[in-house]
Amino acid sequence: MREVAIVSAGMTPFGELWQSSLRDLFVQAAREALDAAQVKRVDGIYVGNMSGGQFVGQEHLGPLMADHLGMAGVPAVRVESACASGGVALRTAFLEVASGMSDLVLAVGVEKMNDGADVTNVLATAADQETEVYHGVTFPGLYAMIARAHMKTYGTTEEDLAAVAVKNHRHGKLNPKAQFRLEVTIEQVMNSSLVAAPLRLLHCSPVSDGAAALLLCPLERAMEFTDRPVKIRGSGFATAPFALADRADPAFLEAVNHSATRAYEMAGVGADDIDVAEVHDCFAIAELCVLEAMGFASPGGAGDLTRSGETTLGGQLPVNTSGGLKSKGHPVGATGIAQAAEIFEQLRGEAGERQVKNATIGLTQNMGGSGASSVVHIFERV
Amino acid sequence: MREVAIVSAGMTPFGELWQSSLRDLFVQAAREALDAAQVKRVDGIYVGNMSGGQFVGQEHLGPLMADHLGMAGVPAVRVESACASGGVALRTAFLEVASGMSDLVLAVGVEKMNDGADVTNVLATAADQETEVYHGVTFPGLYAMIARAHMKTYGTTEEDLAAVAVKNHRHGKLNPKAQFRLEVTIEQVMNSSLVAAPLRLLHCSPVSDGAAALLLCPLERAMEFTDRPVKIRGSGFATAPFALADRADPAFLEAVNHSATRAYEMAGVGADDIDVAEVHDCFAIAELCVLEAMGFASPGGAGDLTRSGETTLGGQLPVNTSGGLKSKGHPVGATGIAQAAEIFEQLRGEAGERQVKNATIGLTQNMGGSGASSVVHIFERV
Numbered sequence: 001m002r003e004v005a006i007v008s009a010g011m012t013p014f015g016e017l018w019q020s021s022l023r024d025l026f027v028q029a030a031r032e033a034l035d036a037a038q039v040k041r042v043d044g045i046y047v048g049n050m051s052g053g054q055f056v057g058q059e060h061l062g063p064l065m066a067d068h069l070g071m072a073g074v075p076a077v078r079v080e081s082a083c084a085s086g087g088v089a090l091r092t093a094f095l096e097v098a099s100g101m102s103d104l105v106l107a108v109g110v111e112k113m114n115d116g117a118d119v120t121n122v123l124a125t126a127a128d129q130e131t132e133v134y135h136g137v138t139f140p141g142l143y144a145m146i147a148r149a150h151m152k153t154y155g156t157t158e159e160d161l162a163a164v165a166v167k168n169h170r171h172g173k174l175n176p177k178a179q180f181r182l183e184v185t186i187e188q189v190m191n192s193s194l195v196a197a198p199l200r201l202l203h204c205s206p207v208s209d210g211a212a213a214l215l216l217c218p219l220e221r222a223m224e225f226t227d228r229p230v231k232i233r234g235s236g237f238a239t240a241p242f243a244l245a246d247r248a249d250p251a252f253l254e255a256v257n258h259s260a261t262r263a264y265e266m267a268g269v270g271a272d273d274i275d276v277a278e279v280h281d282c283f284a285i286a287e288l289c290v291l292e293a294m295g296f297a298s299p300g301g302a303g304d305l306t307r308s309g310e311t312t313l314g315g316q317l318p319v320n321t322s323g324g325l326k327s328k329g330h331p332v333g334a335t336g337i338a339q340a341a342e343i344f345e346q347l348r349g350e351a352g353e354r355q356v357k358n359a360t361i362g363l364t365q366n367m368g369g370s371g372a373s374s375v376v377h378i379f380e381r382v
Numbered sequence: 383m384r385e386v387a388i389v390s391a392g393m394t395p396f397g398e399l400w401q402s403s404l405r406d407l408f409v410q411a412a413r414e415a416l417d418a419a420q421v422k423r424v425d426g427i428y429v430g431n432m433s434g435g436q437f438v439g440q441e442h443l444g445p446l447m448a449d450h451l452g453m454a455g456v457p458a459v460r461v462e463s464a465c466a467s468g469g470v471a472l473r474t475a476f477l478e479v480a481s482g483m484s485d486l487v488l489a490v491g492v493e494k495m496n497d498g499a500d501v502t503n504v505l506a507t508a509a510d511q512e513t514e515v516y517h518g519v520t521f522p523g524l525y526a527m528i529a530r531a532h533m534k535t536y537g538t539t540e541e542d543l544a545a546v547a548v549k550n551h552r553h554g555k556l557n558p559k560a561q562f563r564l565e566v567t568i569e570q571v572m573n574s575s576l577v578a579a580p581l582r583l584l585h586c587s588p589v590s591d592g593a594a595a596l597l598l599c600p601l602e603r604a605m606e607f608t609d610r611p612v613k614i615r616g617s618g619f620a621t622a623p624f625a626l627a628d629r630a631d632p633a634f635l636e637a638v639n640h641s642a643t644r645a646y647e648m649a650g651v652g653a654d655d656i657d658v659a660e661v662h663d664c665f666a667i668a669e670l671c672v673l674e675a676m677g678f679a680s681p682g683g684a685g686d687l688t689r690s691g692e693t694t695l696g697g698q699l700p701v702n703t704s705g706g707l708k709s710k711g712h713p714v715g716a717t718g719i720a721q722a723a724e725i726f727e728q729l730r731g732e733a734g735e736r737q738v739k740n741a742t743i744g745l746t747q748n749m750g751g752s753g754a755s756s757v758v759h760i761f762e763r764v
Contacts, residue, residue, distance in 0.1 A: 099481030
């Protein structure tokens, strides 16, 4: 396999973007990445998108987006793994370049959720229709059950959950593209309205529109497009039993564990080598479970780690410096690419007020459903 | 890139399969392919599916299907390019093996269309919502416009269109897995009810449920799994302007032309070298346009070619020996894989009454929307 680098990134602001359609968002992010690298045409495009069909009545996004980008003709395909669609788009783009099939490949994640669709029910189609959704459960309920299990096993508290939201909003306030650029306090989180006990409104990521893009090429060509490429050192992808009830321990995200293990092995690094990480905090409990499943914290130890400040900017391992899904926003198909765009900026030293000093190796973890799919990438400054 | 082979195939019957769910169909086809190769676990799964979300309320098919196949944990992702989703799943699986990332990879196409969904409108989400669907056009109308353009430019007749349906039903009658195992006459086609003039009911592929599966591995390992592997010699994928009105000539399918050119180049063969082909006859006019765009017929010459019998079993280039989408059925996400399963059988000499004598090199062409995406594969008996 060839070595692969990211040479540019683009991203729309995330938020309720009523003036922008799905295709507008795609083009805006992709154009930003192309312009940064001064590239006019690519060899292939992967579009990460969860549900253009249900959200805005539009499938077949590959050729649609290639056309609107002024590249009709270019191979372009959509990949989907629910909220991990962006991470999977990055992985398939990586494989296409690594295989030698193509040199310049765009990976773009996009989702338009604020357009009248019944968002909670559309998102629920990422859960098991037959054994979960049919009986009335949606994602806040599924993650609430994960939180209950974690609390029961490890004594995790509502304060631990709140600390995740407080940290991520602190980071997001520094991100010009974040949906909610404001800090929240432990008390505000604890007093926000219940969504699905024990999860409250401020434990939950918002409904967002947005897109993000990355331009990939063989490492050996990267210097043609930028003087500061970022190498993709590892890519791990795994699945888990689909329905939450089918997992041995609902608080242990085995797909996250396996995808991280594969990425660490491929990269030849361990959790201790990571300088900055973006992880999937769709609900506050998810960030705690992910940190434990990836070896950043001991089982049950992520709450303490978060409250200690070690995952805040300035700590040992800053997590979700972008604001995470919680504060930056979560246009589901865009999230995995936006995570990598943040790490790309961090490793190039371009993250401004959010910059992690001397960041050399970064990681992204992007998850689908209640953890049935997970994709992890490890990046290094060249 | 490593050389890649197909070592086994599986396929459900196509039809109105009211007793089988989306996941049942997937497992049935995948299990048939796995059992044929005596394989228990694979390294990766690609699921070709156009719209599980809209048809049956289920997205996130990668981990769902891996789990129901007894392979929870295995990387599994869905790819979508409307009715070309199956062909694209084959291509991404091919790239994953070619890259060296994985050895054993399943490519499975599946669609469950007969389950209460408003099929014509769901399919229309593969067209341009803003410039086509919003104004009321659906796919029969789009292909009717393509037919009108072809008739105007080349003098193509309704009899030419009917000849495609007659041929494909003749072939499909010989296929135990076809949805409609019956012959039709020119007169029956010409007298069937108008759907969108000039297209009549018997010019149109049906609404179908079904799944098909292929098991891929590096060519150098193929003999571990079968004594008759089929090598993938070429893979070409291209897009075109998305909306029909944006194309210079609606009767010229440029994505088909470009995807074929790329596949021919990669395989080092030309149209004359192909012994048997499966092409995308969603409507009768599509088969004519495809044959011309791929160089099997001169522009405007596909009608004569079809009526001459050269594309019928026993002719110079048998096309759609499976019965094609018209007679075999068209569960949209499954079609591209089912086409390759037919060629796999043909090149192994296992096609029974449909066998093309001495078939050595075969081709599949699978198309999305009104031709905005097309994927072509070229296969060779090892």
